Amino acid sequence: MLRFSQDIKLLLEKLASQPLTIGDILAETSERGFSLVIALLVLPFLFPMPPGFTGPLGSACLLLSLQMVMGRRSPWLPRKIAQFRFPRRFVLQILRNLRRITRVIEKIARPRLTAFAQSQITWQLNGLCISWLTILLISPIPFTNPIPTVGILLLAVATLEADGLLMCISYVLTALITLIVVSIGYTLWQAPHVLPSLF
DSSP states (O other): OOHHHHHHHHHHHHHHHSOOBHHHHHHHHGGGHHHHHHHHHHGGGGSOOOTTSHHHHHHHHHHHHHHHHTTOSSOOOOHHHHTOBOOHHHHHHHHHHHHHHHHHHHHHOOOBSHHHHTSHHHHHHHHHHHHHHHHHHHSSOTTOTHHHHHHHHHHHHHHHHTBHHHHHHHHHHHHHHHHHHHHHHHHHHHHHHHHHHHO
């Protein structure tokens, strides 16, 4: 089993049994907290979410990834965001579906091209891609949340597992996700102008 699968399962089980803040989790996970907490922050976007959670989760993910861009290895969040607690119902929902997610990840992720994967420039590039995908994630384009979420998850797992090949694939995927989300946004923006002319 991959480190990611073990870590995220243990973390979710702990969250299900006791209320922990994002700050608590970062304190426990140290440098691994970047990848692990980013994955935890975006996992809920794979499932239906009530309004009000996109802001805190997306803001925390963006702040952490921007710190990666700046080369930081020790994560930090403002107190207001660090004190956010994950709703237990979300945690249980993710736990119920976790095996399906990790089963796919375990088939495609393993340590490869580790010299590239562990370099400082790659760390910063991963942060840049995650930052951009997070901006797409929190942008007000309906029906698109799961699309950038997949890209962020793959980059987080690739970083945690030192999988340079998966990182390279994720860079290409980031470009494709950008094209898809921007195309959907443009189509929806054009819809009010296009529909009247059709009828």
